[in-house]
Amino acid sequence: MTLSAPETISPDGASHQALDLLDLFGDGFVRDPYPWLDTLRAEAPVHHDPRTGLWLVSRHEDIRRVLLDPGVFHPDNAQHAVTPLPVGVLRVLARAGFNLPPALANNGTASHPGLRRVVTRFFDARRVAAAVPVIERIADELLAAAWERFDASGEVDLFTSFAQVLPCRVLMELLGIDGVSPATLIRWSDASLELFWGRPTAERQLELAPLVAEFHQWLTRTVRAGAARPGSFVAALAEHRLPGGEPLDVRTAVGACFFVFVAGQSTTGQLIATVLRRALAEDGLWSRVADEPGLAEGWVEEVLRREPPVTTWRRVAARPAELGGVELPEGAQLLLMLMGSGSDPEVFDAPERMCPQRANVRRHLAFGVGRHLCPGATLARTEAAVALRQAARRLPRVRPAAAEDVPMLGLLSFRAPLRVAVERPGQPDAEAQGAQET
Ligand code: HEM
Known part of the structure; x- marks a missing residue:
């Protein structure tokens, strides 16, 4: 029920x-x-959920405390499959050599800071600022194609044609990923999210496992060919040395790529989908956001606070601990309700209202905090703001398609609309065509 x-x-x-x-x-x-x-x-506020066996932590203050105390709350369970994998699935994964040793989000060991630095170098503020023209170019290309694709009913889906593809193409350019199409990377990434963070049936797990196995095998081949493309993320991992001076083993390098290639695109695509959907539904926003300085950025921040794509994240208690008045046993698996924390009235006034100018707009925990704070945050924020602004500029007269039950992605840690259908009123008019052609 x-x-x-x-x-x-x-x-x-x-x-x-x-x-x-x-x-x-x-x-x-x-x-x-x-x-x-x-x-x-x-x-x-600290509630044991009998269905998943997870302790749900929902207050902003408690979540911050957990994330800022890595000595007690370890990240080891960050990528565990929430739905147990049956033997048949484990066999498919094992045949592909699938393995995710501690690398980034699931790494609480001494190798983490160095590996993390490899990632942050690719996504620091300077690199992201330099990437804005790339993001704009790809966004415009996709929006022009979307415009061509309005179907007989006058509708187009901005999730599949735009939101989902933009971050994947941007990531491929920034990390120097080649030898695979964006469509394949998206399919592999979505399958990985569903297998590890979803509640698929046993049959569905058996459909997903070969895709995840294929992804892992391709990553392994790519990592083995390491320095093939100088300046790429894979080449940087090949050059990386662990605290003892030894090079990174292939499995850990594959694990790092696996996480970055998934986290770097699916989550941002989900964010863009929610940003667009909410902006289209908000009275008067679409026409203002194209040119009003800072509005797109403020809107993205409010969506991150109120309706972030990464809704939860996990930690495990390394020893017995008290949290929010509850005694947690050693080994307790925690589910940090990042999404709910953005609506905590102790921190945000009138949390249900979208206020792009709210003073503490950035105090949300959508990107985590502390040692594992998302290193892709600047890129994600920038991509989402550019996506919103360019969509409003290039498609100024569209409106949400007639009300429908929008299909939603509903995984343990990821949530977003899977469709952002828009329609153009009547036939293409001169004004919109003109905007499209500029
Ligand atoms: C809207 C988009 C995104 C959201 C909401 C998001 C959210 C998060 C969250 C909640 C964490 C875990 C923090 C923790 O464990 O304390 C995380 C970690 C991480 N994210 Fe993101 N992320 C997004 C986009 C990206 C992008 C674009 C990249 C890469 C280009 C990325 C790469 C990573 C990596 C590598 C980690 C692990 C960091 C570490 O363990 O040190 N993420 N992200």
């Missing part, structure tokens, strides 16, 4: 009964998680 919201809450404790019905993968939670997140924060 899936409730759309825990409406049965009352001060007599019935709320906990409602939380027992919480299904993190259920349609009700995926479509409208806010009432559940509010209840968790207010009634059970």
Whole structure:
């Protein structure tokens, strides 16, 4: 059974009964998680979820505490499959040599800072600023193609034609990835997210596993050919030395690539989809955002706060610990509710309102905080702002297509609309055509 919201809450404790019905993968939670997140924060800020065995941590302050205490809360479980993998799937992965040793997000060891520096060098503020013309060029190309693709009903989907593709193409340019098409990289990345963060059926797991295996095998071949393309991310990993001076083993280098190639595109595509969808639905925003300085950036930040693509992240307690008045046992698996923390009224006034000018707009935890703070944050923010501005400039007269039940991606840690359908009123008019041609 899936409730759309825990409406049965009352001060007599019935709320906990409602939380027992919480299904993190259920349609009700995926479509409208806010009432559940509010209840968790207010009634059970550190709550054991019997369905997943995870401890849900929902207050901004507690999440920060966990992320800033890596001595107690380790990142080792960051990439564990939330739905156990059956033997048949493990066999497919093993045949491909699939293995994810500690590399980046799942690495609490001494090799982490050095490996992280390899990543941050590719995405520091200077590199991202220099990439803006590249992002704009690719965005314009995709939007021009989308414009051509309005179908007979006058609709086009800006998720598949634009939001999903832009970050993949940008990442391929910035990291020097070649020998694979963006469509394949997107398919591999989406399959990996679903297999490790989703609740697929056993049959679906068997469909996903070969894609993930193929991805891993391709990465392994690419890493083995290492220095083939000077200046690429793979070449930088080949040049990297561990704290003891030894080179990186192939498996760890593949693990680093696996995470960066997935994190660097799927999450940003999801962010852009939500940014566009919300902007199109907001009265008057689409026409202003094209030219009003700072508005696109402020809007992206509010979406990151209120409706981020990475909704949760995991940690494991290395020893017994107290959190929010709850005693956690050693080994407790924590699910940090990043999305809900952006609506914590202790931190954000009127959290349900989108206020691009809010004073503390950047205090959200959408990119984490501390040692593992997302090194792609500047790139993701920049891409999303450019995507929004260029879409509003190039497609000034579009509007959301007639109301429909938008399909949603609803994984443990990733949430976004899978369709952003827009329609153009009537036939292409001179003004919009003109904008498209400039
Ligand atoms: C909207 C887009 C994105 C969101 C919301 C996001 C969010 C996150 C979060 C929550 C973490 C975990 C933080 C922690 O464990 O404390 C993380 C880590 C990471 N992200 Fe992102 N990310 C995004 C885009 C990107 C991009 C574009 C890249 C690369 C180009 C990237 C690369 C990474 C890496 C390598 C880590 C692991 C860092 C480490 O362990 O030191 N992410 N990200």
